[in-house]
Amino acid sequence: MTSPRSDRPTPPTGSGGTGQPQYADRAYRSMAGMVGGVGLIVVAGWLGGDAIANGKGHTPWLAIAALLLALPLIVALTLRPAVFANADRIRIRNPFRSITVPWAGVDAVRSSYSTELLAGGKKYQLWAIPVSLRARKRAARQDAKVKAAGDDAFTPGAGRRPAYGRTSRPVPGADPTIRAWSDQALSELRELAERAEATPAAEESTRPVVRWCWEVLAPAAAGAIVLIVLLAIG
Numbered sequence: 001m002t003s004p005r006s007d008r009p010t011p012p013t014g015s016g017g018t019g020q021p022q023y024a025d026r027a028y029r030s031m032a033g034m035v036g037g038v039g040l041i042v043v044a045g046w047l048g049g050d051a052i053a054n055g056k057g058h059t060p061w062l063a064i065a066a067l068l069l070a071l072p073l074i075v076a077l078t079l080r081p082a083v084f085a086n087a088d089r090i091r092i093r094n095p096f097r098s099i100t101v102p103w104a105g106v107d108a109v110r111s112s113y114s115t116e117l118l119a120g121g122k123k124y125q126l127w128a129i130p131v132s133l134r135a136r137k138r139a140a141r142q143d144a145k146v147k148a149a150g151d152d153a154f155t156p157g158a159g160r161r162p163a164y165g166r167t168s169r170p171v172p173g174a175d176p177t178i179r180a181w182s183d184q185a186l187s188e189l190r191e192l193a194e195r196a197e198a199t200p201a202a203e204e205s206t207r208p209v210v211r212w213c214w215e216v217l218a219p220a221a222a223g224a225i226v227l228i229v230l231l232a233i234g
Contacts, residue, residue: 025091026192028083028128028185037078044070062230068223076216081127083185085192092117094127098211103196105206111186119208131182 044067051063076095084091090106092099099117107118115126 025084025086030130033078040074058230065223065227069220072216072220083126083128096213099124100209102206103193106193109189129182129185
């Protein structure tokens, strides 16, 4: 879901030299993934804590190693994914790496069975914006019902709520079509990319900047090594 958008522009010093007012980054996260991640952390902590407190022999050490391996992976796969976008660039925070690309270097943002960004001849998945075919079908049915009834999906009292109603509000004059949340997020990202094309390109490099998430990889690797050693020595 998206974070609330700020209507207050920040000082022009952060506008990348364009002199245009800048607004707070739009943030996109999967609420289902975050809820699932918290649940998995609670279960893993409960089982691991019980094994550490009541286990005998190598069991407590195996539990510690397993937690050291599992917890970073759970956080990486569920809580970490996010997409941040502003007028200048998009930053994709995937489980094991972060990708920052100025809009001038983005070739396309597309969605089929997953949401993808094409830049620099490479393809990057947007883990934080998962595609749900079920949500698309539900949104399409809801939109068809609203149009068949001749109601405005956003009119008070219409009794219908857009599929992305939790994350965005309609703008006067905007397309009233009801969309799944992932498709609405993709539409907003494309809108930002189109706005960037209408402005002069910055003098910075347009190549994607990729950074590996060592704060996740290092503890997970350490936990895996310790777990293998403990299992080997029996």
